[in-house]
Amino acid sequence: QVQLVQSGAEMKRPGASVKVSCKASGYTFISYAIHWVRQAPGQRLEWMGWINAGNGNTKYSQNFQDRVTFTRDTSATTAYVAVSSLSSEDTAVYFCAREGYDTLTGWGNFDYWGQGTQVTVSS
């Protein structure tokens, strides 16, 4: 069965960087894009962007394109998000999600999600 398993909780100081992983299994990794979404305390879910696991192409939300980097390791079937220059505003749960395909709307809907990774930024 399809599974996305994320790395564990992280605690970082302001100005540091963090890298969260998303290990995929149960499907052909390179055939799907992985999206990243985060939710800060009391805030809405916020879409960060995606990476095409096959060719490595990326798209970033304007809110994240300066400090966020998506990568993937096809041999490890794992996607990563790295966030640099962390501030308290980056404290959030980070989710990965697989972009699925359906015959009605094509690509776009998130059919499987990771369990989330808590990132806490505090001095």
Place this chain on the structure above:
Amino acid sequence: DIQMTQSPSSLSASVGDRVTITCRASQGISNYLAWFQRKPGKAPKSLIYAASSLQSGVPSRFSGSGSGTDFTLTISSLQPEDLATYYCQQYNSYPFTFGQGTKLEIK
């Protein structure tokens, strides 16, 4: 950006009740609308895609409807395991955006 507005923000209902959650988009999104369920500490679960199509394995008591700007998620007979927060999400255009969530409690 397309704004997604859900109502209500919270809801308390009894087992067996019919529950309806609505989601409104600030502009037309055709049927590029998904619903998912989130329980604490667990991976969010996709329920509905293309506004009204049930994801594989999702119980048939869940259904979705709507097109354009107004959408509905219905649980026909609430079960105890449906305790969760429900979100709508549009994937018509970037940036993908989400509703604020509806927290469903069981009376």
